[in-house]
Amino acid sequence: MKLKALAFLGLRRRPLRTAALVIIATVLSAAAFGGQILVRSLQRGLESLEQRLGADIIVLPEGAESKVDLQNLLLQGTPGYFYMDKSVMSGLSKINGVEKLSAQYFLVSANAECCTVQVQIIGFDEESDFTVKPWLKEAYSGALKENEIIVGAGLSTRVGHTLSLYGVECRAVGKLEKTGTGLDTAVYATNETVKGLIKASAKQGIAVLSKQSPEDVVSSVYIKAADSADIDELTAEINKELDGVQAVRTKSMMTGTAEKLKVFSKSVTALTASVWGLAAVIMLSSFYLYANERKKEFAVLRAIGFSRRQLGGLVLKQSLITSGAGGAAGVLLTALVILPFVRLIEQKAALPLLLPGWFSTLLYGAAAAVTVLLTGSLSAALSAYKLSRIDTGKILREGC
Amino acid sequence: MRISAREISVCYNKKGRRITALDGVSFTPRAGELTLITGRSGSGKTTLINTLAGLLAPAEGQVCYDDTDIYRINDKQLSAFRCKNIGYIPQGASALADLTVMQNILLPSALAGTDKAAYAEQLVKTLGLEGLCRSYPDELSGGELRRLAAARALINSPSVIFADEPTNDLDSENARVMLELLKTQAENGAAVIAVTHDSTALAYADSLYSIDGGRLIGKENGYEAALCRPLVS
Known part of the structure; x- marks a missing residue:
């Protein structure tokens, strides 16, 4: 029996609960990464267009x-x-x-x-x-x-x-x-x-x-x-x-696209924020409910000799495992869904999309995963705080 | 290890009512003895051993192990002290559901950083848990869970053992095994304090106390004169 394995054993014995926590983290990560990639691609697409037009006025046949x-x-x-x-x-x-x-x-x-x-x-x-x-x-x-x-x-x-x-x-x-x-x-x-x-x-x-x-x-x-x-x-x-000709200011030609992009970008950001917010609330609630469910277990661990800090570490470790796995899965899933279908999204939205380079994409992926880890850690910290305040004697006496 | 509780009082609120669970209790169990505490339900038995075990801070008074007041040290120190020196058998089921029987038993030794695999095997055999080492708590009967809790409490060979109704859920044969095990621990030098309703346990007691309304009445060596031992600070 290794003390380090305690966090894993707890997760392994409750596959449904663990899977639910991983799925929530996956949704959080996919929303953060996917939203960021889409918004950034739109911005880059417009920047690229502006750069390529390079002229102030275009003259075309009437x-x-x-x-x-x-x-x-x-x-x-x-x-x-x-x-x-x-x-x-x-x-x-x-x-x-x-x-x-x-x-x-x-x-x-x-x-x-x-x-x-x-x-x-x-x-x-x-x-x-x-x-x-x-x-x-x-x-x-x-x-x-x-x-x-x-x-x-x-x-x-x-x-x-x-x-x-x-x-x-x-x-x-x-x-x-x-x-x-x-x-x-x-x-x-x-x-x-x-x-x-x-x-x-x-x-x-x-x-x-x-x-x-x-x-x-x-x-x-x-x-x-x-x-x-x-x-x-x-x-x-x-x-x-x-x-027989018409002169068009290039900037005005871009205005429609820029406006469309702004609306699309705002919609993506709002959708991402909503999904993210909802998933974060679910994650926090899950950990909170999970903490209630584990009061007896933690009282026993306290009786055995676990300190509050060790119990907090146990909760945090479990959160890092689930949110880490979910965070990585979300990034991977987004990469598998968004990256190959970016052309289709471009066609459907009728907007230029230019994916960020590999390094930037990796950075956005890492940022999304870290954000999920931090959210998971915050949830775990709240849960650990709640658990650290339990009255061990009362719980052992009353059994709840 | 010398344990002394001095003038400890514990109060709590229950459904808006203020309950005095312990009312100025002074108590000095001896190392090498099995001390039994009896009393009606709600008399304060569990509260007393939780307070002595460092799990429930008293509103007033002191709980000292040798010269250290355990409620004046920090959580990390108290937890480490509990892990090394105190074995606690709680009332009711207390097994950790995510761990197997053997993992449950070995957890305190893992926390202490010691290897007690051989001793765990011995305890498993003594308590009749052979064949259940790889089982999970939800596969065990109430009696088996009690024995598992006892094995876990004893794995670090603590110098003080608290047992809350140790023979609950046990048949007469297993109750006998449990009490003999606690008695053996006492004979080996541990201070064993058990609270029980079980009259068969009286035969194993070196000291007997009764608690009523949060006040402790001491009787020694088979219902001798009431005695509250002098406090040792």
Whole structure:
């Protein structure tokens, strides 16, 4: 008989009670870890989007929103395309307050034999781009040549392999980090490559452009305003000066997503707090009731020679075992449920989710487990305090 | 070890009524003797041994073991003292439900940090608990639980043993075994104090006391003259 084993023996002999305590701790831990991961993923998703947009104003063809959901196309990478006359570039360059501008081409690969997968193809100008290149650098630092592409993290194409787009074999020279958005399944290339793909699409009998030549169009123009410029005024001026286009302030485009994220984040936090609070109350009550149930046992232990401190240690040890096991189980369960299904949650919530890195995830997991351990310890401490105050003589005399 | 209780009084409230369980009791049981305390239900027998065993602090008076007032030392010291020196057989079932019979018996020795496995085997045999070592308390009869409590109280070979109705739930044969065991402990030098209703126990007593209304009346060596021994401080 080892004194150290006393805590384990007590738990082993009462499997139902032990299981109930472990389950409560599991719920606490899963709520803390899952909630934290979801909220943090949402914040990171939005931060990533803000970082990637990189421009103050986006100029698009008027009526583009009738063809695709602009927000989904630009922020989520939902496949779509539209074009406007390239002359818009010269018009924009004449407007005061425009510091930098760069055109992009959008194209969607066909869901046909000529293409490996249906993806959003984004073309950018090697010379003038200031929105895509800064973060493309993380995947490929050189200049992209014709028919070279950088692929999103969500595509299975590996660096050095090719992707067939409208019958053109495009070689992947880099692969981007995960963004947590639909842009993870996008392909980036130079404008020249995309123009070539537009032409190739015509040869495949898929007319992306009906009348114009790809040389005469662009899909969008990204504008960096001068420091002295008022962005709202500049947006209004572009809309006034140029026909057939619409200028949108990127920040306003993000507002809807940010608002949605705020609501979702608040809901997750409220739900997490409710589940956590409820589980914590159940845990405290369980230990309290458990303490009542054990009064006779503790009176006997006192008679044998256990000190109050030793009894407190026994209760604490049992709590650490159950809350430790439950805490770890909760973290593991959350990892098994949330991490693999984050894409599904993203789709259902229509919000960008970008999971924290492994180290941060581990830290959140550890924090959740420690929180559960502390809650368990607090419950045990209250229970131990109650038990330490028992009148041993009275309980032994009266048997209750 | 010399035990002395001096002018101890214990009061408690029961359903709003103030009960005086012990009223200025002075008592000095002797080492090497089996002291029996008899009395009606509610007369204060259990309260007296709980107070002497360091489990119930008196409102007034002192309980000294040699020169130490046990209610003036801290909980850790008192608990360690109890573990090493006092064996206590409580009234009613007191086995720890989560432990086997053998684990129950060995618990005080584990707490004291000693290995008493061989002595535990001997006690199990003496008390007729062979074959039950791996059983759990809920598989035992009332009599077997009493014997288990006795074995657990004796495992650390304490110098003072308190037994609250030790023959309750026991058949005559097991009651005899129990009383002989307590008598043997006394003969080996322990101070054994038992409270009982069982008249068969009187034959084993070296000293006999009666308690009534919280007051102790001493009778020595087979109903001799009433005597309260002089207190030793």
